[in-house]
Amino acid sequence: MISHTEYRAVVEFLHREALLADEARYAEWLALWTDDGVYWVPATTDPAADPDKHLSHIYDNRGRLETRIKLLLTGHRYSQEPASRMRRLVSNIEAAPAENGELVAESNFALAELAIQAKREMHWWVGRTTHRLRRVGGELKMCRKKVVLVNAAEPLPNLSFLI
Amino acid sequence: MSSPSPNGTIDYTALVHDDRIHASLYTDPRIFDDEMERIFRRGWVFVGHDSEIPSAGDFVTRRVGTEPVIMVRGKDGDVSVFVNRCMHRGTMVCPADRGSARTFTCPYHGWTYDISGELLGVPYPGGYAAFDKSAHGLTRAPRLSSYRGFVFASLSPAGISLAEHLGSATRLIDRSCDLSPAGEVELTAGWVKHRCAANWKALPENDSDGYHLGFVHRALFSTVRSQYQRVVGDERAIKAVVRDWGNGHIEIDWSPGYQGPFEWLGGVSGSAVADFVAALERRDGAEVTRRRLLGGPAHALIFPNLFLGETNIAIVEPVSVEECVHWHTPMFLTGVPEFRSRLLRMAEAGMGPASFLMPEDLLVASRNQLGLHARTAVWLELGRGLNRERVDAEGRTVSHVTDETTNRALWRHYRTVMTEA
Structure with missing residues (x-):
């Protein structure tokens, strides 16, 4: 169990992260990460997925995360130029203490993306996210984010925004 | 069997020139149908790789053009490619992306095939005066060939060999x-x-x-x-x-x-x-x-x-x-x-x-x-x-x-x- 105050802080963090991703506020989103962050989007819903054996959609360490953001900031990442219009709902949030004073939060999300770069299609993205959060200088940061899409193993359209 | 081009009326020589091509090649659904027949049925198409199905019964499902197929490793170690369709009423037999199986059972009426495609059983056989199970096995890709583990199929019994194609x-x-x-x-x-x-x-x-x-x-x-x-x-x-x-x-x-x-x-x-x-x-x-x-x-x-x-x-x-x-x-x-x-x-x-x-x-x-x-x-x-x-x-x-x-x-x-x- 965690305290109500702590739970509140987790919820606010998840809402904040969702807002920054929705609004393509890339630098602010990157600032939510610790220096040892790992951002993982498996290409399967199999819980036994292993990023050292199986191909993932995303398996970024800090360096690659920064490259991902730099590309988006060039203005020439055409698959996100202009940025998709997005709003996501984050819900069913469960938070628990983890080792080393960290917190682990699980949540569901539903994201509507208007991919306006070509056909102006609406894409639905739905999945379950696991965040690992750590207090750094009094503020919560993510050191791990894993996103398991319900259709992770199906043909997906461009996923170059922040999920 | 290959059928004649369903749209024999399209003049491809007028659409494909040496230095320019016509936009309809990307947008005309009749041309797409022609391609599925001439390129993806008559020709050689890559299906999968040996290493994806190492053991007997291992399978993956794919499409050859738009035709659903199962690529499976048999008990003898050989690879087969079957049309992923029950011989009874056409139901897709195997819905999984990949896996390992000893048999494939159609969910509709329970017709069951082994991994060599043979029909093992039909429930309630009394409804048939005489039933030749051997004539109702899963349909095999007419031609199958591989090169260094890369498995190719052709859905046409005749045509050039894979070696000639490559x-x-x-x-x-x-x-x-x-x-x-x-x-x-x-x-x-x-x-x-x-x-x-x-x-x-x-x-x-x-x-x-x-x-x-x-x-x-x-x-x-x-x-x-x-x-x-x-x-x-x-x-x-x-x-x-x-x-x-x-x-x-x-x-x-x-x-x-x-x-x-x-x-x-x-x-x-x-x-x-x-x-x-x-x-x-x-x-x-x-x-x-x-x-x-x-x-x-x-x-x-x-x-x-x-x-x-x-x-x-x-x-x-x-x-x-x-x-x-x-x-x-x-x-x-x-x-x-x-x-x-x-x-x-x-x-x-x-x-x-x-x-x-x-x-x-x-x-x-x-x-x-x-x-x-x-x-x-x-x-x-x-x-x-x-x-x-x-x-x-x-x-x-x-x-x-x-x-x-x-x-x-x-x-x-x-x-x-x-x-x-």
Whole structure:
């Protein structure tokens, strides 16, 4: 169990992260990460997925995360130029203490993306996210984010925004 | 059995010229139907790789064109490809992407087949006066053949052999496989499937287009250094070439621009690399190994749907005239497990919906698809490089990497296939 105050802080963090991703506020989103962050989007819903054996959609360490953001900031990442219009709902949030004073939060999300770069299609993205959060200088940061899409193993359209 | 072209009225010679092609090739559903018949049923189509189904009963499901198939390893160790359709009422027998099975049972009325396709049983057999189970096995792909573990099928009983289809392009497959000390590659990491709102031909064309890199991928090249950097500078300084291997097989060869070994692997070093180099040298000698490690794996299309994407293997899957899927998986080198993590991370960086390269390619392809619906302007220009391409000692046309030699070769073969008797 965690305290109500702590739970509140987790919820606010998840809402904040969702807002920054929705609004393509890339630098602010990157600032939510610790220096040892790992951002993982498996290409399967199999819980036994292993990023050292199986191909993932995303398996970024800090360096690659920064490259991902730099590309988006060039203005020439055409698959996100202009940025998709997005709003996501984050819900069913469960938070628990983890080792080393960290917190682990699980949540569901539903994201509507208007991919306006070509056909102006609406894409639905739905999945379950696991965040690992750590207090750094009094503020919560993510050191791990894993996103398991319900259709992770199906043909997906461009996923170059922040999920 | 092959049926005649369902749209025998389309004059492909009027649509495909040597230096320009007509937009309807990407938008006309009748042409798509013709292609499924002439290219994906009569021709040889890549289905999967040996390493995906190592043990008896292991299977993957795929599509040959738009036809659902099961590729399964039999008890005898041989690979079979069956049409994924119950012989009773046509239900798809196996809905899973992959797995291991002793039998395939149709969910509709319980007809059950073994992994050699034989019909084992039909519930309530009293409803048939006489029933010949042997005549109701799963339908086999009429022809199946493989090269170095790459399994190809043809849904037509007659036609040229796989060896004739591949021709000298087997050397492209060799180039990739020979990088493994065991001479084998393994496709065991699973596939990522990337949906593309464009005609399927946009993918092989783009995969072998060396002209777009500095434009479509400007964000990446202005951000990180990569082995492709040398093809986005001054036109005269670019050394990489494109090459036509015949029968629609086309290549981008980066290697003339490489200055040292392992550029294709992003540069590597350490004891694992030393062991790997030593293993290749024991097999091939120092000089051949030096050339292999400089040149790296092939970047080439094996017509129509297998893309040797350097350290990745990709499949082009047509869905409809307006939609296709690009599959990819890293190409693991048998005997070099130390490279796996790097190959996985390279695959994620280069290909797939969240990668740093392909989202731009597929975005441009989908914009192409929108533009190609125009009928006030109908031609696509493919004349680039006609002024400077040359024929090498082996009869292959070669040109500057930004030239449309590859596109022209693809379309020339396409016209042959779409018009031959």
